[in-house]
Amino acid sequence: MISEDYVSKEAIANSSWKGPLSKGHYKAIFSTIALALSLAIATNQNLYSFSGFSSEESVPENNEVIASTVAEPNEEIPLAQAFGITSNKSKEQFENYDDTLNEADLADSDDLLDKEVSALASKTDKADAETFGAKWVTENVQKGDSISSLFEDLNIPASTLANIIETNKPVSKKINSLKIGEKLSFLVDSKGELIVFIKPISDKEQLRFYKVDNTGKFACTTEKLNSYVMDDDAVNAAKALAEAPSAKTDTKVVASAEKQAVPSVAAEQKEKKEVPAGNKRGRLVVVTINKGETFSTAANHAGITYTEINRILQMFKGKIQFSRNIQAGDTMRVLFTDANGKGKICAVEFQLAKGGKIASYLNAADGKYYDEKGLNATHSSFSRFPFRSRVRVTSQFNPSRKHPVTGIRRPHNGVDFGLPVGTMVTAPADGIVDKATFSRSAGYWLTIRHSGGLSTVYMHLSKINVRPGQRIKQGTVIARSGNTGLSTGPHLHYEIRVNGRAVNPLRINLDNRNYNINSKARKAFAASVQRYKKELHQSNLIAKR
Template structure:
C-alpha cells in the first residue's frame, strides 16, 4: 500500500518521501497469537536485537538520512555543483570532493553484494532519432556528392588525478583495453610515454557518434604531445607541438572523415537503397538549385521531417547539420507533426553559403531557434548560449547517500563468471526520493522494463544522455523538454532489484562513462563578452529576415 503526500506546497512536493508499508505473510495467515511468547522465543528476540545493535555501532552508518539532515546538507555545495555536507566528526573543515568520497566507499566485500541485474537492451536505450540519423547520413553520402559531409563527434578531456593509470582512465570512459593496446602498438618507447602520467595533466579524447575512439592526445613534454588517430588501417600516431591540434568542430569532422570515409558508403547504401529513388534525387537537385536566401519548410501529412526539408530544397547534409544543432532540444521522431514549420536563412541570395539562422515553429514545443555568431562560426540561442553545449550537475538528487554498486564495464558475474557490464552507478536512495534533470534536455524514453523497472532516458546537448532505472514514479513523458532542476521522477525499487536504489548512467555519444569521474561541462559556452553587443544586433536582424518572405525563391 502506498501513502501519497499532499502536493499543496512545492516544498512538500519536492522533499517529502513516499513511504511503503509491508505486512508479513504470517500476520495475514494468523488472526491472533495464542498467548505470551516462550522463554526460547524471548531469548532469540533479545539475542537478535543485541547483535543488530553491535553491528550498528561497529559500522557507524545511517541507513537513511533524515529529511532535515538532507536539507542542511543542501546548503553546502562542492565544486562539482553537487550538494554535500561532510560528516560531523570529520576533523577537516574542507569539503571533500564527491567523486573522491564515493570512489572510496565501495569495498571488495560490498561488491560481492552488487545488483547484478541492472541493464537495458540496446533497443531500450537506442536514441529515438537514431534511425533518422542513419537514413539522413546515408542519403547525404549518396546524393550530396558535391558537399562536405558533416559528422557528429564529441571532444572530451580528463585531468589525471592521484592513483590514476592510463588503463583506469580508459576504463572510466568505457574504452576497451583492446582499443588502448591497438592504439599504442608494440613500440616500447610509445608505451612508456603513454603510461607516464602526471597529476593535473590533461588528456583529450574524440569519440564518434557511435562511441568509437577517433583521436587520443597526450602531453609527453613541456613542448610536445603525441596524437593517435584512427584511419582505415587502424591507429597511427604523430608527435607535434603542444596545443597545435585544435579541439574544435572542424578537426572533429576531419578526423571522422579520415576514419570512416572509405568504409561507410557500402554499409549505408544497404540502409538507404530502397527509399532513395531517381525522382526524389532529381526533385532535391531542382529545389536546391532554385532556392532563395530564405527557405520555408512545412511538414505535410504523412511526411517525415527529412522528406519535407529535402522537398523544400534543404540538402541532406544541411538536414543532418540542423538535426545536430537541435540535439537535446527537439526529438525529431516525436516532436515534429503535420503543420509544423521550419525557416532556414542563408547568407547568400541564392541559398548558398552558411546557414545564418534556423527557426522551428512546433505545435508541441512552440518556437525554438538558433543563430550564427559570425565572430566564432558557432550557433547560439538568442541569449548567447551555445546550443551544442550544456551545464551539468554532478548527480540528479539532493541527498547524502552511499554507492551500493560502482561503475564497472568489465564486471563479471560472481556465479557464472561471464562479463556483465555495470554501465552506471547505484545509489542507495529511499523509495520516493526526488530525482531531477541534471541538465536541460528532452525526454527520449519514459517506460517500463522487466529488469530496469520504470526508467527514463534523457537526451542533452553535446552528445550527452542520462539514464535512470528502478523508479517508483515517472513525472515526464517522451518528447517533453525539461530544464536543469526539473523533477523528472521518484526513486524506487521496481524491476529486478535487491533493494531501494537509483541506477544512474551518463553516456557520451551512446557510450556509458563513469558518472563519478567523467569531466562534465560546468558552464555553457556563451558568446564572448566583447562580441555580445554585435551578436545581439545580428539576432535582431536574423529574426526580421526569417519572416521576410520576399527573401524566398520566386515560383
Template sequence: MPQIARSIAQAYSNLPRPHRVLLGSLSVITLAVSVWRPFIYQPESFDNDADNYIAPGIIAKAIQLESSQLRALTPEASEPLDQPLPDDKIPQDELDDDDKTGADVGVREYVVSTGDTLSSILTQYGIDMSDVSLLANKNRDLRNLKVGQTLSWELNEEGELQSLSWEVSRRETRTYKLVNGNFKESVEIQQGVWHNKLLAGKMNGTFVNSAMAAGLSRSEVNAVIKSMQWQMDFRKLKKGDQFAVLMSRETLAGKREQSQLIGVRVRSSGKDYYAIRADDGKYYDRQGSGLEKGFMRFPTLKQFRISSNFNPRRLNPVTGRIAPHRGVDFSMPVGTPVLSVGDGEVVISKRSGAAGNYVVIRHGRQYTTHYMHLKKLLVTPGQKVKRGDRIALSGNTGRSTGPHLHYELWVNNQAVNPLTAKLPRSGGLAGQDRTEYLAQVKQVVPQLQFN
C-alpha cells in the same frame, strides 16, 4: 615461560586503558577469524561408516568452496550482477539519427570543449586508460587539442580502441589505426574549395523531408536539429513554417566532400529562432547567449554513497564474464526524492522487469537520462519537466539487492560516466570571444533569408 607470561601481563597492565581495550578487541577478533570456517549442521544422527555418535549442533563437515563460489562472497556480489535492461526501448521518431548509410555503427564523435584533454574525453566513454596512453605516448600532437576540433573513434566488440580520427581543421584530418599493437598515423589534406550555400524552404510534412526537399543531406539535417534542439521541438512545426540554413560546403574535383553548418533561422508561428556557430564549435543566439540547458550532476538534493560505479567492462563476480554497468548506483533510503537533472520530456515511465519502476527523460536530441529501481513514479510519458523537478521516489524494485537508485546518462545513444562526463551548461560568450562572435553574427544573419 611463566616469566615471559608475567612480563607480558605486566606490560599490558602498564598500557593506558584505551590501548588495552583496543589491543584486547584485536586479539578477540584475530582469534575468531583463525578458528572460523564454513560449516553445516546436521540433526542428531550416527556416522554411516562407524558407530560414532554425532551430537546435534556439532560441526559435521568442512565445505570446500570452488573459485566461482568464492567470488559470490566478495563485496561486489551484493550489487546487481548484470546491467538492468528494461523490456522496451526508448520510442524513436523520424528526427532520430537512424541513417547508418556510409557510417560505422561503432563510431563515436565528440567536439572538443574548453578544458578537454584526450584522456578526459575518451575515459568518460569507458575507454581503458592503457589504450589512451598507448595512443598519446606515440602521437604527442594529440596533447594539443583545440576547442572546436572534432574527434571520432571506433571500438571493437570488447570495447577496445581500434582507431581514432582527429579533424585538425576543415582541410586536415589525422587518423590513428591500431596495427600490430601500435597506433599508426596517417594524414589526409583536403585541397577542395569551400563555398557558402543558402538552403531555404517551408514545412510540408515532416521537417526531415522538408529540409531534404530544400537540398540538405541527411547529415546536414541532423546538424540543424542538434543546433536548435534546446529551442524547439521540430516535431511540432506546422505546415507553412519557414527555415533558412547557411552551409559551408567543400567540393573536390567537382564532387561534394564535406560540409559545416554556419547558421540557421526558423520561423514558427510568427517568431524567429536563430542558432549561429562560434569558433568553439558550439551554437549561440544573436546576442551570444548559450542555447544549451544546464544539467545537474546528481539526480538528488544531496549526494549519496556510490555503491557501484560506471564500468562498461565490469566483470561479473560470479560468472566471470563481462557484464557492463552503464550507470552509477547510489545507495539511499527508500522514498528519497529523485530529480530530473535537466529540462526535457518524459518518454518512459513504467514498471519493466529487472529495472523495476523506471523513468527515461529525453533532453534535446542528444541526451537521455535513465532512473531505475524506483518505488513510486511521479511523472507520465509526454510530460515536460524542468531541471530539479521531482520525477519519482527511490526504491528497491526489480532486480535489486538493496535500496538504491541506478542512474544513467546517454549521449548520442552511447552510455557515458555521469560523474565525469562534460555536461551541457547554460551560459554565453564573454569578453573578446563575444566581440568576435557578434561581428560574425552581423555577417551571417543578413544571409539567412527565406524564399
C-alpha cells in the same frame, strides 16, 4: 475411546509433565533469540547507513554531500573524494547485477530517422557521411589515474588503447606518463569508436593520434599545444580520413593562420553538396511540413540536402524529438552565411505546434551552435548529480564487471546512489524525455536526451513525473527514487551516455558543456543573434520560384 495420539494421552495422564524440553533448552533458545536481535539491530544500522537512509548520528559529515550546494572540485583530487562521496568496497554483495537494459531499449527514438538520413547523405556527399554524430569528450587527470582507467571511464575498449600503443611504440612512454590536472581529449563517433585522441606532453606540445584508415590503425603527430581545431570541420575531416582505404592514407597537414588544421581530404569533395534537381535556393530556405510528409522529405523537397538535414538533426538533439514533436503545419527556417544557400548554416528556427519556437545560432568564435540561453550562461548547463540530498555510492561504474556467481560479464554502466524511497530526482540539464516506462529488471525507468550528444538514464524509480516527448528544464522534478524491479535495496541507478555509449558519471568532464566567453565575445555573439533573427524572416532572402 482410545486416543491415537500417544504423546498427548501420556501428557494428560501425567500431571508432572512440563513439555518436551528441559529448562536448559529454554535458556539456550532465549539466549539465541536475544543475540540474534542484537545482531539484527547492529546490522540494520550499518545497512541503512550504507544504503542512504543515514541520520546525523549514524554517518559522519565528511562522508555525505548535498549535491545542489557543493562547488566544483579541485582537478587534482578524485571527483568522488572532492564531493565527499564514498563507497564501501567490503559491501559489494549489495551491488545490483540486474540493473541493465538492452541497448535496443535505450536507443534514441529518433535512431531510425538518423540512420535513414545518414544513409541518404552518404549517397550525395561521402566525405560528410556519418560525421555529425561524433562528439568531443575531455577527461582531467586525477590522483590515482592511469591511461587505461581513463579509457575505461569513457567505455573505450582496451583493445583500442593497445592498438594506439602498438602502432606508436616510440612514444609509448609519453602515452603512459600522466600528470595531475592534464586534460586529455577524445573524439568518439556515433558508434562509440575512437577517431582522435589528444594528449599533452609538455607545456608547449601535444601528441595527436588519429585513425588513419578502416583497419583501425592510428597515426601520431606532435604539434603545438591546443593547436587542433575541435569543431565540426575537424570532425568531418577526421572521420573521412578514418574511413578512407589504407592505400590513401598519405594526407597532408594544412596550416591555418593561427592554428594547425586537421588532416585534409580534397577541398572540392568537402564543399560539393548536391541540391535536389529543380530547386534553386536562396540564402534563406523555408520548410513547411505538409500532411503525410515526414520532416526529412519536406526539408529535402525545399532544397535542404540530406547532409544538412543530418547536421540539423544532431543540432537539435535534446531539444526536439523529431519522431514525436513534428507534425503537419510546422515550419523550419534555415539561414546560410552566403547567397544562393552556400556556405555554412548560420541559424535554424523551428515553429512547432508542440513546443513553440526553438532556434539555434552559429557562434563564429568557435564554430559551434547555441541557443539564446548561451548569452546569459554563467555556470555549468549540466549539473553533476540529479538530486538534492545526501548520498552514498553503493555501486561504482564498471563496464568490465563480472557476476560474482556466474562469472559472466555484466557491465555496470552507471552509478548506484543509496537514496530513500521517494527522494526527488531532478533533471541535470535541459532536455527532452525520450522514454518513460517499466521493465522487470529496471523497474520504472526513463531516459532523457540532452544537447551535445548526451543522454541520461534513471532506473528503479517509485514514480515517474514526466511523459515521452516532453521538453523539460534543468532542475525539473522528473521522478522519485525507489526500489522497483530487481533491486537489492532502495537506490537510484544513474547513467550518463555520450552518443548512446555509457561513461563514468563521476568522472566525465562537464566543463565543455559550459558557455563561458569573455564579455567582448559575448557581445559579438549577441549582435549576431539579433542579425540572424531579422534575416530569418526577410522574404527577399528566399529564392524566387
